[in-house]
Amino acid sequence: MSGQKKLIYIVEDEVKLARLLEDYLMAAGYQAQSFYDGALAFDAIKQRTPDLILLDLMLPGMDGIEIARQTRTFSDVPIIMVTAKVEEVDRLLGLEIGADDYVCKPFSPKEIVARAKALFRRLDMINVPQVPTxxxxxxxxxxxxxxxxxxxxxxxxxxxxxxxxxxxxxxxxxxxxxxxxxxxxxxxxxxxxxxxxxxxxxxxxxxxxxxxxxxxxxxxxxxxxxxxxxxx
The missing domain is CATH 1.10.10.10 (Winged helix-like DNA-binding domain superfamily/Winged helix DNA-binding domain)
Structure with missing residues (x-):
């Protein structure tokens, strides 16, 4: 990865899991910062929008769905939702929420790293300057x-x-x-x-x-x- 490291916010109230994800993402070459409270995370997103948000569904202060909904009013930052509720998937990926991907608990930290890399690759392909035809x-x-x-x-x-x-x-x-x-x-x-x-x-x-x-x-x-x- 060239240039400045991409910044990923981990919004997860399970402290041990959040820190584990932080370690894996930083080992993969990303910057990572954890938030254990939804309201605090949303304040941070407004102040400095990251390159990717890994967003748990169930959070204290402000839940993941509300964070995603409000974030979409001012930013198209990629969002990977984390949920233990499979039945929520359609709603998470729908127009109402605007999530880019989702992962169901329990999951491997390696899977999160792989999802992040795949998402960034997809965005890089979209953003490649087009040679005039x-x-x-x-x-x-x-x-x-x-x-x-x-x-x-x-x-x-x-x-x-x-x-x-x-x-x-x-x-x-x-x-x-x-x-x-x-x-x-x-x-x-x-x-x-x-x-x-x-x-x-x-x-x-x-x-x-x-x-x-x-x-x-x-x-x-x-x-x-x-x-x-x-x-x-």
Whole structure:
């Protein structure tokens, strides 16, 4: 585990069990702090929210369900509920409480460590910065007839936009010159293949200037043109 150690609050009124869990969690590389009273634990959570709360259901001062409910009003901190009542499980994991996991007594301290590690791994996967995909880099706004690449808006004519938009919707599909004509000329005027080629040439130039010269619009000999997204 790199960086600052994750802080885990153990809210458990069985002192011997709480201290045992503390020892196991610290041996696994976490910071751990125990609270034997629910009200005191909740005050601590408000002052400094930990990375994980291991929360017993039955507590003096303030029970675990109430602590979880009130904590959810200001924090999404992961909560693992501890219960001896199997029938409470559905309620603990439901929307009313918002617990992330549960464990039933009696349990092994090693199981708690394993649950904590699994939960943190899950969160780390969710929080990994996402690498922009080709679809993220190229944005098409049909209502405004705008195309932007990496935040740079291209100066396309109406015909160029319509041509790009139809190919963009189905990457890899080959469109014949006639299909492109039918798409961009709604009045069914008669134009030559060279007219379409000229539009494609200008469109390619504008796309290439914004995307390092890559040919997003590719020629397919004897068939027409297709749009190929940039590689991720």
């Amino acid at each position: 080709a679809k993220d880099m190229i944005m098409v706004d049909e209502s405004k007839m705008l195309v932007s690449i990496d935040g740079q808006t291209l100066d396309l004519t109406t015909l160029e936009f319509q041509m790009f938009h139809v190919m963009y919707q189905e990457p890899g599909r080959i469109y014949s010159r006639q299909q492109l004509m039918d798409t961009i000329y709604n009045d069914h005027r008669v134009v030559s293949d060279r007219t379409i080629d000229s539009h494609v040439k200008k469109l390619r130039k504008k796309l290439s200037s914004a995307y390092d010269g890559d040919h997003l619009i590719q020629s397919v000999y004897g068939a027409g043109y297709k749009y190929e997204p940039p590689a991720n």
